[in-house]
Amino acid sequence: MAKMSIDDKLGLDLFYTDEQNPHITINEDYDNAEEIHKVVLACPAGLYHFDDGKLSFSHEGCLECGTCRVLSINKAVKSWDHPPGGAGVMYRQG
């Protein structure tokens, strides 16, 4: 079994992404590298990136687990809500 990239894995899932309305926003200026590293490691969808001291995030591909909220709300994570009704990931197996 060839190792799948995280993007390939997310490609297995069905998403109805509301591109205009991210349900998670980050504090882009947050710079506690140790805290950020935990969030980067923890996100199962690999959506947090910390490159050259800059935190970035995309909500597309979010599995809505809430891990980043619990780890880092009011730190790296500015706001976290569930996506609007019907939007986001749609598990067919679960």
Next chain:
Amino acid sequence: MSEEKFDAIIVGGGKAGLTAAYVLANAGLEVLLADRGGFCGAKNVTGGRLYAHSMEKVIPGFADEAPIERKVTHEKISLMTEKSSLDIGFSSSKLSEEPGSASYTILHSKFDQWYAEKCEEAGVMMVPGIRVDSCVVEDGKVVGIDAAGEIMYSDVVILADGVNSLLAQRLGMKQELTTHDVAVGVKEVIKLDEETINQRFGVRGNEGVAWMSAGDPTCGGLGGGFLYTNKDTVSVGIVATLADIGYADISTPDMLDRFKEHPSIKPYIEGGQPIEYSAHLVPEAGIHMVPELVRDGVLLAGDAAGFVVNLGFTVRGMDFAVESGRLAAEAVIRAKEAGDFSKEGLSSYLKALDESFIMKDLNALKGFPTLLSRREMFKDLPEMTEDIFSKLFTVTGKPSMDFVMYVINSLASHLSVAQLTSLVGDIVDAF
């Protein structure tokens, strides 16, 4: 819709919410169930295994018609290091012989869609695809819900909106989750054909395997690995306690990839095709994280109430969800008969919970979260067993050291006397 007042509005179409809705509708109440997914189950993930007893009370014989995957007849638990695995297996047709003591592997999305249909047949107004933003509170009493500005009223609201119950948090009934309260489960569903699964796992027909492991799956961090056989797929995943993220410098997706490559796991899933990748938080703190459960006009059930027990070898959440959904519904029925939906009027829920296995088990097993948050269980113990069992099963032709002495030496080199004493204390407390 906004003109109508329901007897009950349920937020969340998982095991707890669907059960509450089903029981209420069958008692003749006007019920609306709102779920933020496009359909019930769309946001729901399990390992997973459903212990059937509480579901049997709601729909006797449900397994004959519900989309269950396999009935669990083979249990396996493993302590793993990178190269080794000490396994304890138990196979018996006695497991899952009786409906009341059976357990089934299931896939949540499929199961919940079936359960949602049962609710609809029972008369529940199912409203998937809406996100409830808040409860409507008047004079300190919950009187309905607000979904994107649309207000719907009811005598009572049951919050069964899962582990991330923002609604309970917004009402102040529940604190923000801490990193010690929850673990993240990351799972792949891997397609293999039915016959291959039967051959590889040594099962027949609809027999299935539940396999829990600790140690190497989380690189020594708190948590574990799991594998469940479904009909023609295998659910394989890891669960990592959030407080221990970063203990090993590895991401959760890499942890799962690494687990899939473990020499004990790989042969079982090799050649399979992943068909879904999912993640979900799992309540882990047992009784220590149970929030305020009842207020005027509102009750909490299921994961939102933190009703999960993790013993390491057994993880139970769904049977707690089903039971708490039923007990919440029965309390609402009593409240309706009395015409009192105040906290007092709904308090028979608390009494019923206390008298049920939910609070009894959460209390009896309150030492487990402590035991399962000890590093020794995930790092030192697996390494020690590898050391001891490698010695036991290896013949080199060199004169053997006395095995008992070897075990004592190994124990001493992995655990200090103080560690061992306190670990034994925690084990005694847990049991």
